[in-house]
Amino acid sequence: MKYKAQIAGLLIFALIGGGFFGVWHFFFKELFAGYKQDSALKDSLEATLKQMEDNFSGYKPELLIDEWQNMVQPWRNAREERAKFFNFGGWYDIEIKPQEDRILKFWYTEETNTMLMELYKKVYEKMGGYDRFPLDLRAMLNVPKEEDWSGQNVTKEQIDLSLRKLQFGIQISEFLLKANIGSLTTIAVWPRRFPEAHQQMLGLQTVGLNFTMTARDLVRFLESLRQEQRYFTVDALRVTYPYISYAGEPQLNVRLLLTQANYRPPHEESAPGAAVAGAPGAAFGPGGSPMVIPPREIDPDRITVKPEELGPVGRFWKWFKRTVLYMN
Known part of the structure; x- marks a missing residue:
């Protein structure tokens, strides 16, 4: 004591x-x-x-800034002038819009049927039948049908994306029909890519094609690509002639990779509020493909809230309770 x-x-x-x-x-x-x-x-x-x-x-800062801008602006002007050569020629453009009082899936089915009906009319006029043309162009282009969306709540963005994919395939088909192809077997649209070699300012769209064509028309077709007012390039070409005993003018079996390019301005020069650059088709510029993928839905159960950080006094009081007063 x-x-x-x-x-x-x-x-x-x-x-x-x-x-x-x-x-x-x-x-x-x-x-x-x-x-x-x-x-x-x-x-x-x-x-x-x-x-x-x-x-x-x-030195005066304003004079240095003016001199620097005078050096940079001609480069930008030249780039913008050359950028007109790189576009998709409106092959992704669509003018139809969903009607507000219609169910999207039903309206989409009617519109795609109408688009394909117009195409197959041109196929019949050019080829005299349908046996030398893909019978299910939607499946070949990976464009969904009404039954593919069974039980789903389809959005306008999904409708827009699917219609643009179908429109691109139709434009390719009409482009080949004008070139006098004998038959068309395959249209394979590759994923779009943005090479680092071009600082991701060019979106390259490659399409694999398999068709038959006479030698004369093939030469004309390749020459027309060279003289186009926009960018086309043939990345790969394979020509075979398996029908030696063919009675008419020889039909060559042609396989090629055809690539188009579309210019998009650098990210730092994009207008405020433009589409996100990582989205497919975002900031594709004139003649591009404004395809938009709907944002991923947020799961409220997976949202985590970061706890509020304690200040110096709060950290001291927490330490004092646990260390000195033996309290939790």
Whole structure:
């Protein structure tokens, strides 16, 4: 009992010392560390400012900016002028819009049937039948049918994307019909790619084609591609002639990879509010494909809320409760 006062005094002294240590560790230590960082940043900025004053002494900033813009602007003008050569020629463009009072799936089915009916009329006029042309162009282009969306809530974005894919396939088919193909077997649309070699300013759309054509028409077709007012390139070409005993003009079996390119301005020059660059077809510029994939739905059950961070006083009180007062 005679040491009770000494023990109480030591505990009070320890509590006071612990309190001072906690205040310094959780409050003043962080302040001093921030002050050192700010002081180092101040010294660095002052050194940079002095270096810039020495380097640009006697020059007017506005004159330097004007001179730099005069050098850069001709490059931009030349790039924009050449960019007109890189477009898809409206092959993805559609003018039809869903009617507000119609169910989207039913309206979509009617519109795609109408588009295909117009195409197959041209196929019959050119070929005299349908046996030398793909009978199910939608399946070949991976364009969904009404039954593929059974039980789904179809959005306007999905309708728009599917119609543009079908429109692109129809334009390719009509392009080949005008070139006097004898038959068409395959249309394989590759995923669009953006090469780093072009700083992702060109979207390349490659299509694999398998058709038959006479030698004369093939030469004319390749020459017409070379003289087009927009970019076309044949990445691969294979020509075979398996029908040696064919009575008429020889029909060559042609397989080729045909690529088009579409210009899109750099991200830093895109207009505010433009489509996200990572989306397919976003910022594709004139003649491009404004295809949009609907945003991924958010699952409320998977949303995590980041806990609010405690300040210096809150961290000290939490440490004091757990360490000194033995409280959780």
